[in-house]
Amino acid sequence: xxxxxxxxxxxxVDARPSIMSPLWALAVAGFRRYSTYRQATVAACxxxxxxxxxxxxxxxxxxxxxxxxxxxxxxxxxxxxxxxTFCWVTQGLIGVVALWGWTDxxxxxxxxxxxxxxxxPLNPVLSYLAIDLGRAGFAVLIRFVVPVxxxxxxxxxxxxxxxxxxxxxxxxxxxxxxxxxxxxxLLNAVGYWLLDLRGVIAAWFVVxxxxxxxxxxxxxLPDWAEATLWIATPFxxxxxxxxxxxxxxxxxxxxxxxxxxxxxxxxxxxxxxxYVQQRAERKLVxxxx
Amino acid sequence: MAGTVGIYRRxxxxxxxxxxxxxxxxxxxxxxxxxxxxxxxxxVLVLFGVARSMGGFGTAEVLVMFGLSSTAxxxxxxAVGNLERLQFYVRSGLxxxxxxRPLSAFGQLVVVDFTPRRAGRVIVAVVILVVALAxxxxxxxxxxxxxxVVAPLAGxxxxxxxxxxxxxxxFWWIDSGExxxxxxxxxxxxxSYPINIYxxxxxxxxxxxxxFAFVAYYPALALLDRADPLGLPGWFGWVSPAVAxxxxxxxxxxxxxxxxxxxxxxx
Numbered sequence: 202x203x204x205x206x207x208x209x210x211x212x213x214v215d216a217r218p219s220i221m222s223p224l225w226a227l228a229v230a231g232f233r234r235y236s237t238y239r240q241a242t243v244a245a246c247x248x249x250x251x252x253x254x255x256x257x258x259x260x261x262x263x264x265x266x267x268x269x270x271x272x273x274x275x276x277x278x279x280x281x282x283x284x285x286t287f288c289w290v291t292q293g294l295i296g297v298v299a300l301w302g303w304t305d306x307x308x309x310x311x312x313x314x315x316x317x318x319x320x321x322p323l324n325p326v327l328s329y330l331a332i333d334l335g336r337a338g339f340a341v342l343i344r345f346v347v348p349v350x351x352x353x354x355x356x357x358x359x360x361x362x363x364x365x366x367x368x369x370x371x372x373x374x375x376x377x378x379x380x381x382x383x384x385x386x387l388l389n390a391v392g393y394w395l396l397d398l399r400g401v402i403a404a405w406f407v408v409x410x411x412x413x414x415x416x417x418x419x420x421x422l423p424d425w426a427e428a429t430l431w432i433a434t435p436f437x438x439x440x441x442x443x444x445x446x447x448x449x450x451x452x453x454x455x456x457x458x459x460x461x462x463x464x465x466x467x468x469x470x471x472x473x474x475x476y477v478q479q480r481a482e483r484k485l486v487x488x489x490x
Numbered sequence: 491m492a493g494t495v496g497i498y499r500r501x502x503x504x505x506x507x508x509x510x511x512x513x514x515x516x517x518x519x520x521x522x523x524x525x526x527x528x529x530x531x532x533x534v535l536v537l538f539g540v541a542r543s544m545g546g547f548g549t550a551e552v553l554v555m556f557g558l559s560s561t562a563x564x565x566x567x568x569a570v571g572n573l574e575r576l577q578f579y580v581r582s583g584l585x586x587x588x589x590x591r592p593l594s595a596f597g598q599l600v601v602v603d604f605t606p607r608r609a610g611r612v613i614v615a616v617v618i619l620v621v622a623l624a625x626x627x628x629x630x631x632x633x634x635x636x637x638x639v640v641a642p643l644a645g646x647x648x649x650x651x652x653x654x655x656x657x658x659x660x661f662w663w664i665d666s667g668e669x670x671x672x673x674x675x676x677x678x679x680x681x682s683y684p685i686n687i688y689x690x691x692x693x694x695x696x697x698x699x700x701x702f703a704f705v706a707y708y709p710a711l712a713l714l715d716r717a718d719p720l721g722l723p724g725w726f727g728w729v730s731p732a733v734a735x736x737x738x739x740x741x742x743x744x745x746x747x748x749x750x751x752x753x754x755x756x757x
Contacts, residue, residue, distance in 0.1 A: 244668060247672060248672040251673075252676060255676060258687050261687070262544040262545055263537050263540055263541040265541075265544075266542050269543065399519070400519075403522040403525075410533070417533065421536050421537065421540050
């Protein structure tokens with residue numbers, strides 16, 4: 202039976218309208234949206250796991266070579282267990298931080314749909330962030346758990362010695378999502394000025410291939426390069442940071458420093474997103490209008 | 491027959507012209523494509539900065555394998571890499587239009603979406619291979635010279651077969667997304683290193699089951715005149731063309747099955 206409009210009870214009016222409830226609703230929507238892409242999720246888990254195996258053996262060969270050359274059983278300070286953890290957890294994080302393939306904002310700018318976002322009484326940066334955190338919440342359940350479980354099944358992974366490491370890693374992972382979101386938002390926002398994003402996306406592939414800590418842990422680089430990346434760029438905050446916390450590299454002081462760097466970059470990037478969005482709205486001409 | 495070739499040539503020429511029209515933009519995308527090949531090299535060099543050797547092979551030797559693998563992959567990517575768009579054709583039903591024309595669907599898709607910018611990657615990969623061959627300890631004879639040319643070509647055919655076969659997954663599984671990546675880009679990563687570093691099960695599947703051992707590893711052993719640490723005979727370095735032929739037959743079969751399975755979008 203079709204409900205008669207007149208019989209629907211009026212919505213209770215909140216005396217203090219909060220900004221949190223629409224943002225929470227957007228986060229839930231993000232979670233549910235991504236939970237419907239089942240085929241894509243399965244395909245991504247398989248792909249991440251295949252690369253997990255490939256990288257595991259390359260890392261094991263690296264540590265075997267380094268051990269033969271130096272007589273010490275580690276590579277740039279990582280034991281075999283730590284490197285294998287690095288390999289599988291980064292594969293799990295690819296989906297959580299959504300390292301590649303997020304062009305939602307860029308697509309909406311190109312088609313002009315972005316105008317609908319601007320009409321809503323919500324800050325676009327915050328609403329996109331809320332959707333993204335919901336997306337990441339779903340990704341943790343499947344995209345993170347599956348590769349890490351496969352890795353743990355076939356290899357000896359590093360088990361953190363301190364209980365505090367687990368909550369610290371969780372916080373660090375969330376900050377990693379925020380930092381990566383900030384980078385992705387800025388990347389997409391280039392679309393307000395350029396019509397073709399292919400060049401920027403290619404540059405992002407180069408960055409993610411070398412500087413986030415996915416292809417190899419950043420301490421494999423010369424010290425000056427590693428230090429420059431940490432200080433001058435947000436990229437290590439995306440994966441290298443959470444991973445160093447998880448494998449407890451450098452003790453608790455180091456863990457605190459990583460969280461500090463990630464927090465600073467989160468703030469800097471979100472403020473930049475807000476600023477860029479504001480500038481863009483001032484000059485925006487909707488295509489096809 | 492001659493007429494068909496003429497049509498392909500004209501479509502290809504038109505596609506090339508349209509891609510090259512904006513010259514600065516085209517040159518930039520060629521450069522970016524080349525940067526990707528250089529990027530893979532940086533990763534190998536960074537790992538070797540820590541490892542010094544892998545599976546008993548030194549940097550110069552692994553770079554020969556890497557050069558063969560990169561060149562083969564880049565050439566295959568230029569030739570048939572655009573078939574990754576098959577997913578889009580199947581999802582949108584655009585493949586109907588392709589099937590209606592009196593030309594092979596495969597041939598049409600290859601020429602219509604041809605992306606000449608991928609030549610950038612081929613150029614950089616060939617340079618890497620030539621430098622790696624020059625720096626490695628190779629005794630040049632007519633036989634090794636022939637092998638140095640034949641091996642990357644056979645590898646390119648093999649990677650092409652893998653790209654075609656993985657693209658056809660879209661006929662059965664539309665939203666397969668990056669699944670093909672695990673065999674195409676995954677195969678490139680696999681073949682960049684000596685295969686004796688991989689676990690036994692993985693080696694059986696990737697190296698021998700899918701034939702990836704014959705892209706770079708065995709040809710490189712033959713060029714470097716090194717015995718296989720896994721104990722297989724030296725003539726393994728020379729059979730890549732035969733393995734490539736088998737791979738092409740497999741890819742052709744999966745393409746035919748896929749086209750027959752295609753039922754359009756139903757809308």
